[in-house]
Amino acid sequence: MPVSPILDRQTTYPFVRLAEAAARVRARGIEVIDFGTGDPREPTDPRIRQALVEGLRDRIGYPAAVGLPELRDAIAAWAGRRFGTSLDPDTEIIPTLGSKEAIFAFALVVVDADGARDTVAYTDPGYPVYERGALFAHARPLAVPLQESNGFLPDLEAIDEETWSRLAVFWVNYPNNPTAATAPLSFYEQLAALAREHGFVVASDEAYTELWFEEPPASALQLADRTNVVAFNTLSKRSSMTGYRSGFAAGDPTLIQALKAFRPTVGTAPQEFVQRASVVAWGDEEHVEETRARYGRKRARLLDLFERKGIRVPGREATMYLWAAVPDGASSEAFAEHLLEHGVLITPGSYLGAAGEGYVRVALVPSEEECARAVQILDRVL
Ligand SMILES: Cc1ncc(COP(=O)(O)O)c(C=O)c1O
Numbered sequence: 001m002p003v004s005p006i007l008d009r010q011t012t013y014p015f016v017r018l019a020e021a022a023a024r025v026r027a028r029g030i031e032v033i034d035f036g037t038g039d040p041r042e043p044t045d046p047r048i049r050q051a052l053v054e055g056l057r058d059r060i061g062y063p064a065a066v067g068l069p070e071l072r073d074a075i076a077a078w079a080g081r082r083f084g085t086s087l088d089p090d091t092e093i094i095p096t097l098g099s100k101e102a103i104f105a106f107a108l109v110v111v112d113a114d115g116a117r118d119t120v121a122y123t124d125p126g127y128p129v130y131e132r133g134a135l136f137a138h139a140r141p142l143a144v145p146l147q148e149s150n151g152f153l154p155d156l157e158a159i160d161e162e163t164w165s166r167l168a169v170f171w172v173n174y175p176n177n178p179t180a181a182t183a184p185l186s187f188y189e190q191l192a193a194l195a196r197e198h199g200f201v202v203a204s205d206e207a208y209t210e211l212w213f214e215e216p217p218a219s220a221l222q223l224a225d226r227t228n229v230v231a232f233n234t235l236s237k238r239s240s241m242t243g244y245r246s247g248f249a250a251g252d253p254t255l256i257q258a259l260k261a262f263r264p265t266v267g268t269a270p271q272e273f274v275q276r277a278s279v280v281a282w283g284d285e286e287h288v289e290e291t292r293a294r295y296g297r298k299r300a301r302l303l304d305l306f307e308r309k310g311i312r313v314p315g316r317e318a319t320m321y322l323w324a325a326v327p328d329g330a331s332s333e334a335f336a337e338h339l340l341e342h343g344v345l346i347t348p349g350s351y352l353g354a355a356g357e358g359y360v361r362v363a364l365v366p367s368e369e370e371c372a373r374a375v376q377i378l379d380r381v382l
Pocket of ligand 1: 038097098099100101103127173177205207233234235236242246247
């Protein structure tokens with residue numbers, strides 16, 4: 001049977017490997033507290049669920065790729081309140097089915113694999129979908145390392161002229177998965193200026209902008225000039241709605257127009273009842289504040305433990321993750337395996353990219369009670 005050689009060459013998706021490792025430990029009768037995948041386990045706000053139910057009608061047709069005007073209005077209003085930015089709902093916003101599919105497919109919209117724009121840059125360690133999307137679009141993938149010494153921002157000075165000129169898109173993701181770092185607006189300004197100078201697109205994956213602890217992080221949508229810039233956001237983490245699949249892309253109207261041309265072919269607009277629930281979700285901040293507070297309590301508990309154990313946590317500014325340095329020069333995989341033997345599942349940094357070696361990612365998704373139990377276990381074994 002023919003199978004795409006690109007698919008054949010892919011290694012197992014890192015979280016499938018993690019789930020397999022956890023299943024092996026569970027099979028031995030050990031309870032596993034899962035700090036692995038960043039899938040929030042909090043209940044979705046009842047008002048959002050109610051809107052979904054009310055959105056069901058006798059017949060629901062195909063959703064249009066441009067989405068409901070009410071949803072685009074709600075997104076524009078939210079971005080205005082949150083980032084003080086003005087977005088035209090008709091020309092600068094398009095809803096997406098969560099953000100993963102849109103991120104994966106974006107290379108198909110901008111890459112010219114046989115021409116001059118054949119390269120997709122993304123940061124390492126990072127969300128694996130930027131690279132996979134690039135490979136399936138026959139683009140040249142370019143991993144740009146995130147170093148602790150540079151605040152987990154990519155070193156833009158290290159990129160040469162030839163690479164800039166071949167770049168179709170540069171993916172950035174702040175607040176960052178997995179390093180929990182944030183980027184100042186000046187970083188977006190610098191990258192957007194380079195994008196205009198060299199003719200590539202800045203794609204800013206902003207899935208975690210709402211999970212912060214001290215100061216709300218910046219967005220590429222705050223740029224005074226958004227030429228060549230597009231941001232992707234989602235309700236998955238903000239509103240604990242991973243299963244609903246609802247997000248958006250916003251930015252340069254030329255890019256949004258390209259997405260409007262591309263997306264009807266793929267058929268990836270959220271179902272109408274999901275869009276109706278999303279209008280309620282973008283319109284409410286109360287549930288988001290509660291979510292932040294809950295992550296904040298879990299974070300404080302884990303940070304306290306790591307501090308007592310002398311484990312450095314250089315990544316802790318925002319997101320639902322802590323990015324901790326592996327003690328005693330052990331490999332990140334060996335350290336994670338050691339903890340898994342005691343029933344605590346975390347992600348080895350190396351699973352998230354070569355530059356992730358030396359760190360582990362702790363996703364603060366178990367319940368507060370499970371976090372307390374995990375702290376007791378870690379207190380014993382670390
Ligand atoms: C960095 C990053 N971007 C995007 C996503 C995609 O989220 P969704 O497709 O649920 O919107 C995730 C999910 O874990 C993520 O970690």
